[in-house]
Amino acid sequence: MASAGRFVVALEALLTAAVLATVVTVHIARDSWGPYYTRMADAEVVPAAVAPVAGASTGSYTWNCGRNERGHRNSANIVVTPRRPGPAHHLHDYVGNLGVRDDSTVADLAGKPTTCSNGDASTYFWAVLRLADEEQNEHGGPVQVPVSLTLTYYGNPRGPVLPMPPLLVAAVGDAYAHTNGGAQARARWTCSNALERQTMKYPICDDGATVVRIFDFPSCWDGRQLDSTGHRQHVVFPGASGGCPVGTFAVPRLQITMTYAVPRGARYQIDAFADQDNDPATDHGFLVNLMPEARMARVVTCLNKGQKCDDTAPGRSAP
Numbered sequence: 001m002a003s004a005g006r007f008v009v010a011l012e013a014l015l016t017a018a019v020l021a022t023v024v025t026v027h028i029a030r031d032s033w034g035p036y037y038t039r040m041a042d043a044e045v046v047p048a049a050v051a052p053v054a055g056a057s058t059g060s061y062t063w064n065c066g067r068n069e070r071g072h073r074n075s076a077n078i079v080v081t082p083r084r085p086g087p088a089h090h091l092h093d094y095v096g097n098l099g100v101r102d103d104s105t106v107a108d109l110a111g112k113p114t115t116c117s118n119g120d121a122s123t124y125f126w127a128v129l130r131l132a133d134e135e136q137n138e139h140g141g142p143v144q145v146p147v148s149l150t151l152t153y154y155g156n157p158r159g160p161v162l163p164m165p166p167l168l169v170a171a172v173g174d175a176y177a178h179t180n181g182g183a184q185a186r187a188r189w190t191c192s193n194a195l196e197r198q199t200m201k202y203p204i205c206d207d208g209a210t211v212v213r214i215f216d217f218p219s220c221w222d223g224r225q226l227d228s229t230g231h232r233q234h235v236v237f238p239g240a241s242g243g244c245p246v247g248t249f250a251v252p253r254l255q256i257t258m259t260y261a262v263p264r265g266a267r268y269q270i271d272a273f274a275d276q277d278n279d280p281a282t283d284h285g286f287l288v289n290l291m292p293e294a295r296m297a298r299v300v301t302c303l304n305k306g307q308k309c310d311d312t313a314p315g316r317s318a319p
Contacts, residue, residue, distance in 0.1 A: 043199035050242035057155025064312040065095040065116040097123040126285035132267035146258040155303035156250035157242035173284030187283035188214040210259040219253035220244035
């Protein structure tokens with residue numbers, strides 16, 4: 001009986017050790033991704049949308065500018081540093097206007113061809129996403145082309161919107177958020193099977209799920225300036241109630257949503273400046289509006305009349 005008791009005690013101790021080892025292994029596996037990655041179970045639940053009031057612009061307008069299958073990329077930023085390239089390890093992806101080069105300015109874009117099927121000649125750009133392959137390049141591995149890219153304009157829950165003027169610049173996020181406190185950081189990441197949760201970190205997605213990257217642009221314009229110091233003072237974000245701050249006017253709100261088929265277990269990162277550590281919080285995007293005025297008028301009509309307009313069908317685009 002005594003030997004049997006000792007056997008049971010030894011077996012329980014063995015099982016306890018096995019469970020503990022499993023817990024430790026899982027904990028180490030989770031932590032091995034580092035501070036910039038997270039699982040969606042730890043991400044925040046997306047807050048409910050603000051309920052629209054009577055007379056709100058509840059429509060939407062969706063169109064197609066491709067996924068940058070052409071590989072239109074360079075290190076320039078025609079908004080922040082026109083006419084000069086940036087560091088080689090900070091590439092931008094572009095869709096829309098094909099005239100953006102290292103030596104371009106905003107004024108150079110007029111009359112250039114576009115990848116947008118509805119004739120939209122605006123430029124939309126953001127830092128590329130790469131697989132994190134330090135053996136190939138200290139700043140990462142191959143650039144990943146999104147498997148899908150959706151551009152949608154939305155209205156405002158507190159009232160109608162006005163058209164965006166030509167050459168209006170808007171920016172979302174902050175390329176220096178890692179070192180300046182992150183007050184303007186607006187990174188939004190999730191997984192295709194967990195859209196109800198979002199994070200400012202790189203999500204570790206389940207098998208079969210794609211990484212989802214979202215840019216939600218500001219949509220309250222001061223009615224005067226096409227650009228401003230810091231490129232963020234003239235177009236700002238709505239308040240918590242969805243309304244625009246005093247002295248600003250609601251314009252169409254752009255949302256760009258991209259999905260990436262990141263291989264299972266692969267690390268990935270966005271391009272960033274050298275002192276930003278490829279922190280996902282530094283994600284950022286820009287738009288320069290060159291949508292033809294007639295097309296912008298259609299956008300505004302769709303939003304203000306509560307219509308769900310879809311112009312993604314093929315039409316006029318660059319050869």
